[in-house]
Amino acid sequence: MTATAERILDIMQELIQARGFSAISYQHIxxxxxxxxxxxxxxxxxKSGLGTAVVRRYRQRLMEVMQAVAAEDGRSTLEILDLYSTPYLDFADTPDKVCLCGALAGEYMALPxxxxxxVAGFFAEHQDWLERLLERGRQRGDVAFDGPPAxxxxxxxxxxxxxxxxxxxxxxxGQVRDVVAALKTCLAPATQPA
Amino acid sequence: MTATAERILDIMQELIQARGFSAISYQHIxxxxxxxxxxxxxxxxxKSGLGTAVVRRYRQRLMEVMQAVAAEDGRSTLEILDLYSTPYLDFADTPDKVCLCGALAGEYMALPxxxxxxVAGFFAEHQDWLERLLERGRQRGDVAFDGPPAxxxxxxxxxxxxxxxxxxxxxxxGQVRDVVAALKTCLAPATQPA
DNA sequence: GTCTATACAAAGATAGAC
DNA sequence: GTCTATCTTTGTATAGAC
Structure with missing residues (x-):
């Protein structure tokens, strides 16, 4: 992968995150x-190959983040959830970007x-990862919720x-911060009544 | 609004729900x-006018659903939430459709x-409606959650x-059913210990 | 590896006949 | 209201010079 190819992937990724795949042309890049x-x-x-390369790289990068996060010792489940949410909060800090796969999901039936x-693989592996995190967390007792973790x-x-x-x-x-905050209140274990 | 114009709106709405706005052409319709x-x-x-007309109609229709649902007497908050979720579950029953505005949100920066x-108005009024529902529900005591309703x-x-x-x-x-089910467990009031 | 030039199809849109 | 025909621009993609 040459440096120029990487820059093209960078640009394509940013464009998709802002405008989706169908609306992007080689001229824009x-x-x-x-x-x-x-x-x-x-x-x-x-274009199909370019789009696929962008999603593959994105998927791989976030998987590395998840593996790094999961490997951190001495963190509570809610702290790990915060670390997991960081990329999303970073996107929320931009005026025009969402998750690459979130953007692509809206036009799913038009994609190669x-x-x-x-995209489907990205979603599946993220939900699997979260499921395992919740399972472990409940065993450790630092999160609580009804029913199975899935x-x-x-x-x-x-x-x-x-x-x-x-x-x-x-x-x-606040939209994303509120969502994360509300999720945490749903997961916080009930404090033992004294 | 003529019958043909309505059929065009129907078709355009279905196409957008499946493939997004940018990927649709007059030829498809x-x-x-x-x-x-x-x-x-x-x-x-x-195309811009057509797209706007589609979203406006969709927005109005769902607003009518919300008003009808809110007017139902003798329903618990969780039941009302089920009624509110019905259109989404109906979309989930199709192989290729999502909420019209959910699809458009992915390509937001490319939209007229x-x-x-x-789209922004649609999201805002739905969240406002849900906020009022939760506020009333907590007053009545049939839902419980920490913090403000927003x-x-x-x-x-x-x-x-x-x-x-x-x-x-x-x-x-199951993806959507699970989400609804998990939300309900988060809202269910703690059963008084006997 | 980047350029100019070009091919070819599809896009959004309009004019004018029926 | 719908058609054929056309215009203009843009899109994806390739050929071949530098």
Whole structure:
């Protein structure tokens, strides 16, 4: 992967996060990189291939974040949840970006099959990760909730994705912060009555 | 509004719910309606105007649902929440549709300004409605949660939107059902210890 | 690896006949 | 209201020079 190819991926990712995949053209990328369309095609012959490469890289990066977060010792489950939420809160700090896969999910049926697979895989592995986190947390006793962990993991993940999307329409960072805060109140173990 | 114009709105709405706005062309609509592109332009001269009309109608319809639901007497807050969730669960029963505004949110920065306003208004009024529902419910004592109602309203709405988007990528209706179920466990008032 | 030039299809939109 | 025909721009993609 050359440096230029990486920059193209960077630009494409930012564009998708802001405007989605269908609305992006090679011209947009060329303008941002200050080269011609043909140069972009040299590095990524097809738009479908470019889109797939962007999602793959994004997916891998966030997976590394999750593995690093899970490896941290001495953190409470709620602290780990905070660390997990950090990338989403960072997106919320921008005026125009959401999660790459959250953006792509809205136009899912218009995506090339290869991209659909990457997006679906991203969602699945995040929810699996959250499920394991909740399971461990409940065993340790620092989170509490009714029923099996899978529905709660789905709630957390769905809420983060949805919260980011809503936030961009109202410009209120509180949208995502509120969602995270409300989730925590749902998970906080009941303090033993004295 | 003529019957044909209504059918165009129907088709456009379905197409957006499945594929987003940017990926839809007048040709797609013309094919679905079995007429030529020019006929569509007769009813809706610009794509921006057509998109805006679709969102406006959708917004209005769901607002009517909310008003009808809120007017129902003798329902518990959790029952009302179920009624509110019905349209989302109906979308979840299709293989390819999400909430119209949920789909549009992913490509928000690529939308015409007028459509952005409608989407933002839709989100705002839904969250406001949920906030009032929660406030009343807590007063009546049939739901319980920590802190002010706004964050919980935001959590519920974000989770429903996000849940639908994730559901479409994994084809599992359980995704949305789980989210609703998990939300309910978060809201259920603690049963008085005997 | 980037450029110019070009091919070809699809897009949004309009004119004017029926 | 719908059609055919057309305009103009944009989109994805390739060929070949530098």
């Amino acid at each position: 060329a303008d941002a990189l200050q080269v011609t369309k043909a140069s972009i095609h040299y590095h990524f012959p097809t 099959a290869e991209m659909q697979g990457e 529905p709660m993991a789905r709630l957390i993940f769905s809420a983060l994705q949805g919260g980011l999307l809503v936030k961009r329409t109202n410009g209120d960072i | 013309a094919d679905a309606l079995q007429v030529t592109k020019a006929s569509i332009h007769y009813h809706f001269p610009t 300004a007028e459509m952005q306003g409608e 964050p919980m309203a935001r959590l519920i709405f974000s989770a429903l939107q996000g849940g639908l988007l994730v559901k479409r990528t994994n084809g599992d209706i």
